Amino acid sequence: MEVTLKGKPTELEGKQVVVGEKAPEFKLNNLEDKEISLSSLKGQPVVLSIVPDINTSVCHIQTKRFNQEAANLEGVHLMTISSNTKEQQANWCAAEGVGMEMLHDPEKVFGKAYGLYIPEMNFLARTIIVIDAEGIVRYQEIVPEVAEEPNYEAALNFVKSL
Structure with a gap:
């Protein structure tokens, strides 16, 4: 699949997840160094907000907005995944007063498993994925232009x- 960054086309690496299929297992650490796996989240829907770099304006907006919306969702695991380091994510959360679950993927393991890694730019494509309580992908939006925001309303x- 191809996405653009400020109009420049680039290819995503790997096979994207498919709506209706089982989501690939992942294991990433949160800011407390606790390993979070998809299998540990079964039983409730999971919303993954994937951002390229938490320290950029659009990623900042996306993460803040989803954090605010999460307060209104009950029975849902909401988390942001970025390729930033733990320290970068922790610094951003502290500065913004954000307490949502943040998972870091500096090695792009998640990004490659989900077909969201942009090798040319060395970060993840902006994406929203919704996984149901049984681990099936039910919604996915890979934003075609990385510098634009996702469709929050559609995902929420x-x-x-569900």
Whole structure:
């Protein structure tokens, strides 16, 4: 699949997850160095907000907005995944007063497993993924232009319908 960054086309590495199929297992650490795996989240829907770099303006907006919306969602695991380091994520959260679950993927293991790694730019594509309580991908938006925001309403309305 191809996405663009400020109009410049680039290819994603790997096979993207497919709506209706089982989501690939992942294991990433949160800011407390606790390993979070997809299998440990079964039983409730999971919303993954994937951002390229938490320290950029659009990623900042996306993460803040999802953090605010999470307060209104019950029974849902909401987390942000970026390729930033733990320290970069922790510094951003502290500066912004954000307490949501942040998972770091500096080695791009998650990004490659989900087909969201952009090798040319060495970061993850901006994406929203919703996984149901049984581990099936039910919604995915890979934003075609990395510098643009995702469709928050569509993703959040979908989660509310589960």
